[in-house]
Amino acid sequence: MSESSSESPSSPFVVAVGELRPGDQRDYQVEGPIDVALDSGRIKNDVKFSFRVSSLSEGVVANGTGTFTATLTCHRCLSEWEEDRSVEVIQVYEHVPDEDGRRLEADGTIDLEPAVRDEAVLDLPLAPLCRPDCRGLCTECGTDLNTDPCSGHTDESDHPLAALRQLLDPQDT
Numbered sequence: 001m002s003e004s005s006s007e008s009p010s011s012p013f014v015v016a017v018g019e020l021r022p023g024d025q026r027d028y029q030v031e032g033p034i035d036v037a038l039d040s041g042r043i044k045n046d047v048k049f050s051f052r053v054s055s056l057s058e059g060v061v062a063n064g065t066g067t068f069t070a071t072l073t074c075h076r077c078l079s080e081w082e083e084d085r086s087v088e089v090i091q092v093y094e095h096v097p098d099e100d101g102r103r104l105e106a107d108g109t110i111d112l113e114p115a116v117r118d119e120a121v122l123d124l125p126l127a128p129l130c131r132p133d134c135r136g137l138c139t140e141c142g143t144d145l146n147t148d149p150c151s152g153h154t155d156e157s158d159h160p161l162a163a164l165r166q167l168l169d170p171q172d173t
């Protein structure tokens with residue numbers, strides 16, 4: 001299982017804009033997978049990106065909207081749900097990019113994927129909540145307190161750490 005296919009050389013997010021002359025504009029639509037997987041959420045399906053490329057003397061500007069479905073994970077109870085999200089992307093591509101820019105390749109192609117990915121990552125909430133008053137999980141037994149009001153853990157012997165506590169502090173019984 002050591003065989004791993006390298007990234008596809010023909011990413012749908014790489015588009016040829018070399019034939020555009022300064023002042024030209026052209027609309028594009030691409031669709032493909034973008035791998036974003038954070039603890040708080042991930043992109044579930046292919047990302048659709050509709051954008052306009054405007055050609056300038058030094059390069060091009062791509063400006064458009066990416067849409068995708070995200071799977072979010074509640075940071076209190078760890079339940080998952082899906083949400084449709086959209087991000088606005090504007091990115092300059094130049095033959096000699098500055099620090100904020102990206103490269104317009106010598107073959108006249110630009111790669112939208114990093115720009116769309118950056119915006120998608122920023123768009124995902126850092127600490128999603130399944131609902132504002134999510135009660136989370138019992139810190140002792142892991143019961144989902146939204147569906148099961150954990151009866152509590154008054155009986156110390158039920159506690160998974162009880163044995164450990166006794167080892168650490170035998171007086172405390």
Ligand SMILES: [Zn+2]
Nearest residue numbers: 074077130134
């Ligand atoms: Zn929750």
Ligand SMILES: [Zn+2]
Nearest residue numbers: 138140141150
């Ligand atoms: Zn509990």
